[in-house]
Amino acid sequence: GAGVSQSPRYKVAKRGQDVALRCDPISGHVSLFWYQQALGQGPEFLTYFQNEAQLDKSGLPSDRFFAERPEGSVSTLKIQRTQQEDSAVYLCASSLVYRVAEAFFGQGTRLTVV
Amino acid sequence: KQEVTQIPAALSVPEGENLVLNCSFTDSAIYNLQWFRQDPGKGLTSLLLIQSSQREQTSGRLNASLDKSSGRSTLYIAASQPGDSATYLCAVWPGVTGNQFYFGTGTSLTVIP
Numbered sequence: 001g002a003g004v005s006q007s008p009r010y011k012v013a014k015r016g017q018d019v020a021l022r023c024d025p026i027s028g029h030v031s032l033f034w035y036q037q038a039l040g041q042g043p044e045f046l047t048y049f050q051n052e053a054q055l056d057k058s059g060l061p062s063d064r065f066f067a068e069r070p071e072g073s074v075s076t077l078k079i080q081r082t083q084q085e086d087s088a089v090y091l092c093a094s095s096l097v098y099r100v101a102e103a104f105f106g107q108g109t110r111l112t113v114v
Numbered sequence: 115k116q117e118v119t120q121i122p123a124a125l126s127v128p129e130g131e132n133l134v135l136n137c138s139f140t141d142s143a144i145y146n147l148q149w150f151r152q153d154p155g156k157g158l159t160s161l162l163l164i165q166s167s168q169r170e171q172t173s174g175r176l177n178a179s180l181d182k183s184s185g186r187s188t189l190y191i192a193a194s195q196p197g198d199s200a201t202y203l204c205a206v207w208p209g210v211t212g213n214q215f216y217f218g219t220g221t222s223l224t225v226i227p
Contacts (some may be wrong), residue, residue: 042217
């Protein structure tokens with residue numbers, strides 16, 4: 001596609017519910033990132049994929065968070081047993097190559113846990 | 115850990131004014147720096163990418179400069195327009211190791227017609 005696509009755009013989850021957020025990166029982009037952005041803050045790193053390999057998951061806040069990119073294209077961020085503190089905008093970004101290239105972000109998924 | 119600071123946090127200017135947004139980072143060993151724009155409720159739009167070997171990049175009314183040794187970058191916006199109203203974020207990619215951009219908290223710009 002022309003840009004990074006994320007779905008759903010908005011998600012309301014009851015506390016304790018599991019959610020899955022999808023990211024379609026730009027075709028051919030090797031690197032894929034997930035970020036979490038709280039209201040009024042800059043994005044915070046969650047995890048990084050190079051093709052299908054998850055090379056860095058140091059930013060995942062707990063073991064309730066899990067990300068995958070099984071075929072090196074579409075990625076899913078899953079949050080189990082959601083808590084109110086998980087409410088945030090989840091941003092996905094992709095870039096053509098590791099490190100040197102411009103990163104392009106999707107529109108984000110706004111998750112509200114009630 | 116790399117710390118990125120953006121000053122001011124908010125800025126309000128009349129239409130037509132030239133303005134400068136500032137970004138500073140604590141570790142000068144960066145690989146590149148990228149400026150983004152974020153509209154309310156939206157994702158990030160890439161504005162300019164500056165590689166560590168470059169001093170500046172220009173796109174239309176935007177000019178971004180990079181001074182690695184002093185840990186600073188500036189985004190200059192010429193002849194501001196109401197459509198420029200948004201939050202501007204800078205992000206740095208660390209030089210040696212690391213798999214992430216480090217973001218500042220942004221500058222919220224309002225251009226008054």
